[in-house]
Amino acid sequence: MAKIVSLVTLLTVFSFTFFPADHRSSSAKVAELAHIATDSVNAKAIATLNQIIMLLINATNPNRKQALQDYVDNHYSIIKASIRIAIDAIVKGNPKFAVTSATDAANEAQSCGNGFANPFKSPITYSNKVVYNLSFVLKSIASLLL
Numbered sequence: 001m002a003k004i005v006s007l008v009t010l011l012t013v014f015s016f017t018f019f020p021a022d023h024r025s026s027s028a029k030v031a032e033l034a035h036i037a038t039d040s041v042n043a044k045a046i047a048t049l050n051q052i053i054m055l056l057i058n059a060t061n062p063n064r065k066q067a068l069q070d071y072v073d074n075h076y077s078i079i080k081a082s083i084r085i086a087i088d089a090i091v092k093g094n095p096k097f098a099v100t101s102a103t104d105a106a107n108e109a110q111s112c113g114n115g116f117a118n119p120f121k122s123p124i125t126y127s128n129k130v131v132y133n134l135s136f137v138l139k140s141i142a143s144l145l146l
Contacts, residue, residue, distance in 0.1 A: 030144050034090045034098060037138040041105060042083045044134055048127040049075040055123055071124065074108045078131065082108065086138060095145035102139035106132050 052075060056068040082105035089097035109131035112124065122128070 030141060031090060031093075034095070034138065034141045034145060035087070037134065037141050038083055038087045038090060038098075041102070041131060041134040041138055042079060042087075044127070044131050045075050045078045045083065045105070045109075048124055048131055049079065051124055051127060067122075071112045074112050075131075078105045078108045078135075082135075086142070090142065090145075095142045098142035099139050099146070102135050102142055106135035106139065109135060 049072065052068055052071045056065060056072065059065045059068055082101045086098040086101035086105070089095060089101065109128045112122070112128045
């Protein structure tokens with residue numbers, strides 16, 4: 001029962017935040033919600049990567065440049081590896097790999113910011129938090145498919 005209540009809460013928050021913009025959500029089943037979630041993680045990770053690249057282009061401090069380059073690597077990994085694997089896993093009906101990939105994406109997003117002396121002052125803290133949260137939602141939805 002607790003799992004159902006948690007799922008309802010999670011999906012309610014997710015649906016009010018992301019589903020209204022996605023026409024597929026109105027009649028989606030769990031597998032379709034997982035696909036929408038992967039699309040959401042991917043879109044936010046791409047937007048964050050673009051933000052990081054712009055910051056990197058304008059960075060002059062070598063330490064800041066290195067931290068931003070690490071961010072680029074992390075988000076590239078999220079986009080090119082974790083989310084691609086999650087999408088393939090959901091499409092092919094293998095949610096175990098989607099759960100693992102979503103966890104990897106969340107960990108990559110969470111690790112961003114460690115290159116700054118004060119991670120809370122990272123210029124992309126908010127964007128990383130959104131990627132992390134979306135990855136966690138994806139993991140939770142994909143877990144329901146197990």
